[in-house]
Amino acid sequence: MKTVIKLWIGMGVLIVISPLGLILPSHFKAGSAWGEWGTEEIAKFTGYVPSGLKKLSGLWNAPLPDYAFKGWEAKGMAHLSAAYIFSAVIGIAIVGVLAIFIGRLLLKKKDER
């Protein structure tokens, strides 16, 4: 079997177990990554929210924030895990297509010369 196909099968396995990246931090009561806190957490740590940070933090509304559906924050781990897998599939599809597009674009220009 071609290596790339085998590697994609490996990716499929990783997608299925990707919710571990959600469940393990929650199980071991780990918080956000360092420097990736929301404004409430910042306020808790330092007693205030820096004004520039407050202004910029809501700048971008991602369609699948934190690899979940909007409004699912309070849902249980099963729902969040399903959303996580869904996010992984969507994300990989977009990343893969973009990379192939860029790759082809760069190849094409070489041929034209």
Place this chain on the structure above:
Amino acid sequence: MHIPDGYLGPTTSGFFYLVMLAVWTFASKIVKKTLKAKQVPLLAIGAAFSFLIMMFNVPIPGGTTGHAVGGVLVAILLGPWAACIAVTVALVVQALMFGDGGVTALGANSFNMAFILVFVGYYVYRLISYNSPATSARRVAAAGIAAYVGINAAALMAGIEFGIQPLLHHTASGQALYCPYGLKIAVPAMAGEHLLVFGWIEAVVTALVVKYLQKQDPALLAFAKETPL
């Protein structure tokens, strides 16, 4: 290591966008010359792997989380310039689709993870693997060490970027405008957690995949041999 919007002031964000604009331009010129058609699927899976491995948040119990980036592995297979493009694609999709990493911080995040991590890792790999055959144990060790050094270089950069914010931007009364933690807190925090925990994950993942490829398809590990430093 995905700096969100609001942690970096406009000077830092703008500076890193400019730097990365130059890097991306140069990367596309180099890759245009070197990329082979059969490598395009590898570029796609490399970018996808980087995206996916970053979803595996590893906890420090009671503390923070972190993850591997996979960028050094992509650099070993495709060279640093193509890897820079692959990791950038992953970072762009993470920021725009999933709000993981800020849109304003995309330049800085790309500098750390798609440039510093990839290039430091790649050259450490070249240095250690030197002339060893693609299937040697030395290559596996080189990959692991390179991954460890690469991600730690990136974490150090992120720590510095966070840490200079209170110096660059503060109110008259001394309140920070952006990241509130200075170099003395941000650098040890970012460097420490990656030296102790997350760096090892990048190392193990990278070394394991290289070991697997040595058995499965050693031709994929030929990039370093075919390319002069």
